[in-house]
Every structure is written in structure tokens, then in C-alpha cells.
Amino acid sequence: PVAWGYEGDIGPCNWHKYFPKAGGKRQSPIDIDTSATQYDGSFKPLRIHYDSHMCSSLTNNGHTFCMSVNSDQCNLSGGPLEDKYRLLQFHCHWGSDDTKGSEHTVDGHQYAAELHLVHWNTDKFKSADEAIEKNQGIAVLTAFIKAGKEHRGWNHVLSHFKDIKKVQGTSTVNEDFNPKCLLPENQTDYWTYEGSLTTPPCHESVRFIIFKEVVEVSSEQLAQFRSLCVCSSRKRDTGEDEHLVDNFRPIQPLNGRVVKASFQ
Ligand SMILES: COc1ccc2c(ccc[n+]2C(=O)c2ccc(S(N)(=O)=O)cc2)c1
């Protein structure tokens, strides 16, 4: 597989050389210009049904931490979606300090981090690997994160970070944990548009649903995101670990797409 990253020769400006979709017309992330969004009154209520008895595993894949979920009881439907989608994994993007880190921006404002809950279309496709590259294959529930008061739900995830500090580290999470607790209280106000995976292979298969309400976590919790390392053993010439930070893609051209809003 081709190495890619967020800086230097393998950074986002060169992804298109090995991952041609990255140069496509409906790429993500984008800036949400709230003065140009269009209210769509036809959306049904979003239905987010997750069970909390699922067993999941947390890994550090060198680009982010990823909580893989293998429960057929974690489903998403309604809102702008025509089909039923199943939760596959969730992960985040964050910065080297609290002033940057989100992938999407709102009126040019970048948040400290962004949560992605990745779902695949089980009505139209037989597997996630098939859905990941097809139009309407993927739906990503997205929440912005800012520094503020401590978030107790996130501690269920962060308590496993010492096991995944190094790349390919994995940790099994089987305490009662429902990822729904990571979402904002207000789940009726969101923006939605058709885009792509924000990392290679950048397939243009994603419907983004982005909550307006921002989730707060403490600065100390955000610092724990940055404690992950990008590589198993390679040390920088100065000898210390290289930390996984600034794993966000720059915003991409809208190319005429319209961002819909579920609220006026
Ligand atoms: C070939 O099979 C694949 C390929 C890619 C897969 C995947 C399963 C999960 C995520 N991915 C992803 O690459 C992926 C990448 C980015 C995102 S994002 N940041 O939510 O847009 C979600 C998911 C399976």
C-alpha cells in the first residue's frame, strides 16, 4: 500500500498522484458558509439506534485512533438518508493545539477536533468494503469538539489510550459503552451534503451529517488525543516519539454543491 500522511511529500497536496479520487469534484472536508446553506423541510427525524452491549476494539492505525464496532444493532436511518446504515467504526481528527484540528469549518472557524461515526449502507450493499467506494455507500455522523468542561463519556475511550500509544496497538473495549454519548444533545439541527472520505482513497461515497451543536471536552482530554504516536519505533533525530497531531485534511472546493440545513 502507498504511504500517505498529512505533511511533506506524502501530504494532502500530493494524495491525488496515487489516489486519483482525491482530485475529484465532490471532495471533503469543506467550509460550511452558513449564509449559503439551504433549509430542507423534507427531512424526517434522524434515527440513531445504538445498543451498548457491543464489543469493540480500539486501534491506533497511525492516522487516528479507530474504534471498530461489530454490532448489527447499531443503526442509523432517517434525516436525509433513504436507506438504513450500520455503524462500522468511529475516530477523530485533531490538532497540535486547541486552536485547530477539525476537518470541516463553519464560516471559516476551525474547531479543536472532529468526531466521525462511520456507517455503511446495509440496504444497498453486502459489505462495508463494497459500500466504501459506492455513491450513497457511507454516512458519517459528525460532531465538532471544543475545549471546555470535561466529558465523562470520552473517558471510556481515553482510558484505553495507554494500550494504543504505539501504531498497531490494539485494545478490546467490552465495558458497557454507547457511542451515542459522544454526540451533542441537540440531534435535530444539522447540516448535510454529499462528499468523500477525507483520507485516501478519498472515495466519493459519503453523505456527511454534521451537528450544529458543539461538544465540549477538557483541554486535558484533548491533550490525551495528542499522546498517540505515529510510528511504532522510529524516533525523530532528537530521540523522542513523533506524536500523532494535525491529522486533518485542508478544506476542498465546493464545486457548486449545496449544503442543506435541517433547521431554519
Ligand atoms: C477497502 O476497504 C476499506 C477502505 C477504507 C475504509 C474501510 C473501512 C473503514 C474505513 N475506511 C476508510 O478508509 C475511511 C476513511 C476516512 C473516513 S472519514 N474521515 O470519516 O471520511 C472514513 C472511513 C474499508
Ligand SMILES: [Zn+2]
Ligand atoms: Zn474522519
